[in-house]
Amino acid sequence: MTASEPRLLEKLDGSPTDIEAYIKVGGYEAWRNCVTSMQPDDIVGELKKSGLRGRGGAGFPTGIKWDKVLNHRVKERYFVCNAGEHEPGTFKDRYLLKHYPHQLLEGCLIAAYTVRAKAAFIYANHEYEEERKNLKQAIEQARAKGLLGKNVLGTGRDLEIEIFEGHGSYVAGEETAMLESMQGRPAMPRQKPPFYPTDFGLYGKPTLVNNVETLCNIPRILRKGADWFTQVGTEKSPGTMLFSLSGAVNKPGVYEMPLGTPLRKLIEEFGGGVPGGRKVKAVFPGGPAFSMVTADQLDLPMDFDALKKAGTGLGSAGVIVVDDATCMVAQTLKFSNFFKNESCGQCPPCRMGTLNLAALMTKIEEGEGTQKDMDTLLQLCGFVKGTGYCTLVTGAAVLVQSAVRLFRPEFEAHIAQKRCPFQPVRTAVGAVS
Numbered sequence: 001m002t003a004s005e006p007r008l009l010e011k012l013d014g015s016p017t018d019i020e021a022y023i024k025v026g027g028y029e030a031w032r033n034c035v036t037s038m039q040p041d042d043i044v045g046e047l048k049k050s051g052l053r054g055r056g057g058a059g060f061p062t063g064i065k066w067d068k069v070l071n072h073r074v075k076e077r078y079f080v081c082n083a084g085e086h087e088p089g090t091f092k093d094r095y096l097l098k099h100y101p102h103q104l105l106e107g108c109l110i111a112a113y114t115v116r117a118k119a120a121f122i123y124a125n126h127e128y129e130e131e132r133k134n135l136k137q138a139i140e141q142a143r144a145k146g147l148l149g150k151n152v153l154g155t156g157r158d159l160e161i162e163i164f165e166g167h168g169s170y171v172a173g174e175e176t177a178m179l180e181s182m183q184g185r186p187a188m189p190r191q192k193p194p195f196y197p198t199d200f201g202l203y204g205k206p207t208l209v210n211n212v213e214t215l216c217n218i219p220r221i222l223r224k225g226a227d228w229f230t231q232v233g234t235e236k237s238p239g240t241m242l243f244s245l246s247g248a249v250n251k252p253g254v255y256e257m258p259l260g261t262p263l264r265k266l267i268e269e270f271g272g273g274v275p276g277g278r279k280v281k282a283v284f285p286g287g288p289a290f291s292m293v294t295a296d297q298l299d300l301p302m303d304f305d306a307l308k309k310a311g312t313g314l315g316s317a318g319v320i321v322v323d324d325a326t327c328m329v330a331q332t333l334k335f336s337n338f339f340k341n342e343s344c345g346q347c348p349p350c351r352m353g354t355l356n357l358a359a360l361m362t363k364i365e366e367g368e369g370t371q372k373d374m375d376t377l378l379q380l381c382g383f384v385k386g387t388g389y390c391t392l393v394t395g396a397a398v399l400v401q402s403a404v405r406l407f408r409p410e411f412e413a414h415i416a417q418k419r420c421p422f423q424p425v426r427t428a429v430g431a432v433s
């Protein structure tokens, strides 16, 4: 075991859906140990010691979340793996579902077993057809080996994992909206409080919800130990993370790096730099819902706390690189339209806020904006931030605020020239819609 060894991705010698290839590298060993020789409190204790934080966006400590469900006074509990993944620029869960279905399944089995779940589900993005197929195959192979189903590993206990085809919207990935849609209701976030599914989840019962990547970390942490896991990463963000790298880079893809690695290494070494001899103009280090950073911030360590301190966030590590030929108004508009289209429309600040932010951004991009529109834009951001039932509208406001703060001269140029000064209009991620 070395400090440079990946903490998450096992090197498989064989097909991802071949259970033998996974078993050969120690797969399902942790599951066997959990069932035969570990108590749920020991499992939670090891996770707490590892300091693992959720990879779905909020970075909540995983061990603490499991503890809350395990020790809840209500004994009817559920477990759901969140594989909704619908944010632009984030595709690492898809990678895991496709290439590591057994590792995910093992993580799910351990999670459901540890919290004594009555039923366990994987809520999977409806567009990920091939990935769901791999997962189904993995489940059947594990069943054939007695690893799940009736009388798991001869213990007399039954445990099933069911795949639930997701609703297919961004908001449906928000955990309470996901649970609502699983109960046959519209995929809309619940009003808070109660704040967490650990208290009020599926059918109103305590529910453990974890992201795909979070769960894929579990088997190796338990097999190799928390001390091994914490050898890489930072004190408060231990381990590695999968970074989905897209936009203006030569080699977009999914890369595993220790938390705390500088952003520059991801873009220049893993991503092969910016194509066409262009330069980095901005980066979304945590997807479109967090503030952008600029080219002079490429030495920022990519971990939860460092990015928060820098006024942005890691989210689920969907890193989008924007080059210097890009119109930042057009780029921002593209994501403003995404938030408008994906707002579920339930709460008025989000419904109206995302609509009006996109309308004002369109006006400015098309050369019809005024100084008053700029004032209204920023005022609106201030009004809606922090008001929704979920954080969608806050993300929409943070996006616009960061674009104006960092690239105000470009907004001013659109107003002064009454057109987009970038001809033809280019964005780093797809065309302007």
Ligand SMILES: Cc1cc2nc3c(=O)[nH]c(=O)nc-3n(C[C@H](O)[C@H](O)[C@H](O)COP(=O)(O)O)c2cc1C
Residues within 6 Å of the ligand: 053, 054, 055, 056, 057, 058, 059, 060, 082, 083, 084, 085, 086, 087, 170, 171, 172, 173, 174, 175, 176, 209, 210, 211, 212, 214, 215, 390, 391, 392
């Ligand atoms: C609008 C919105 C969309 C989200 N989409 C996802 C998603 O696709 N997958 C995911 O795991 N978490 C998503 N989340 C975060 C979940 O609500 C939740 O925090 C997460 O699944 C918890 O798992 P973790 O503790 O393992 O990170 C989303 C949150 C919001 C506000």
